[in-house]
Amino acid sequence: MHISHDSLSQLERRYRAQLINSLSGFKSANLIGTQDTFGRTNLAIISSVFHLGADPALVGFISRPDTVQRDTLANIIATGSYTINQVNSDIWQQAHQTSARYDSGQCEFNEVGLTPLHQPQVVAPFVAESRLKYAVKLESYQTIELNQTLLVIGRITDIWLDDVALNPDGNIDIESLNTVCVSGLDCYHTTERLGRLSYAKPDKPSVIID
């Protein structure tokens, strides 16, 4: 089936959003925790968190300033601090519910039934129910001129995880933590491992190492 350039441009807005959001493949499911300068907490699910580099340890996400992510962004800019908390299959429905347009005065933790957790020296709150979470310090943000979204980049400082998931080589078995992924705008999935593959070299095929 071929969807041409011309037919793409004529799609109804919501149909188009569903379709285009499905194209990039599976997306990460993370809750971003923040706090304003009065100590009021905020929590938002984001499916656009992506790895940017290991040294320095950088992580990026895309934010739309005109949506429910407005408080998240304002808090990050005001405090320089946020947390990223992987969503697992015990909390996927609460996590999705954070995308509702709550008023600025409403706390998503309370509204959806997740527990804020504070750690020393980190302003932003963590999600207690998340089994892999880390503190992030804002490094930069810039507008993507093509569509006025914002690319937010931060540096990973402290990590908390269930130690059962940490493999001897540093890889984290996030499947064992029941971390979920997202497709399209609203579909959530658990995973089943095919395998880890050895570092690819031109002269021999990769093999399954685990």
Add this chain to the structure above:
Amino acid sequence: MHISHDSLSQLERRYRAQLINSLSGFKSANLIGTQDTFGRTNLAIISSVFHLGADPALVGFISRPDTVQRDTLANIIATGSYTINQVNSDIWQQAHQTSARYDSGQCEFNEVGLTPLHQPQVVAPFVAESRLKYAVKLESYQTIELNQTLLVIGRITDIWLDDVALNPDGNIDIESLNTVCVSGLDCYHTTERLGRLSYAKPDKPSVIID
């Protein structure tokens, strides 16, 4: 288990790469097809493709100019054309093998055993074995100054997919196409659907719609 800022900075390079690559959550698995101005094809697996916006239909990925992705980037800049092809569970090992450092003269399609497919009016080759693929026109690229990676943004033009996967509301059931996802540097996974959730509203909990 807590990995502190200080201990993070002292990790051995490869351990650190495995660890930090696991933090963002599940990643998309896509093959990017390109062609140079002499018509020589190139194919590279990329786990950093992300949705950037539906209208205009934009997709981004992160490229490291000093690696095996060098040919991909040079071809995209030279021709303005590339294809993104979702990796499925029939071709995940061949897809991984494209990350080997083949010489510029070697064609990854031949080396790993995937089939280039040309479509009218698209310079770059598609992967015949991929069941969801689309043509992309380069819109912009910029260096992320924090680590010298490149953010490459393109506009989605034409889409080809197995029509069994297209839901009535525009959502594509990429799980039914056996699209895989990636965790860390080298682990591949199939998925199992938890469900689609209704659009979240403050006054009532989301429900499973499919």
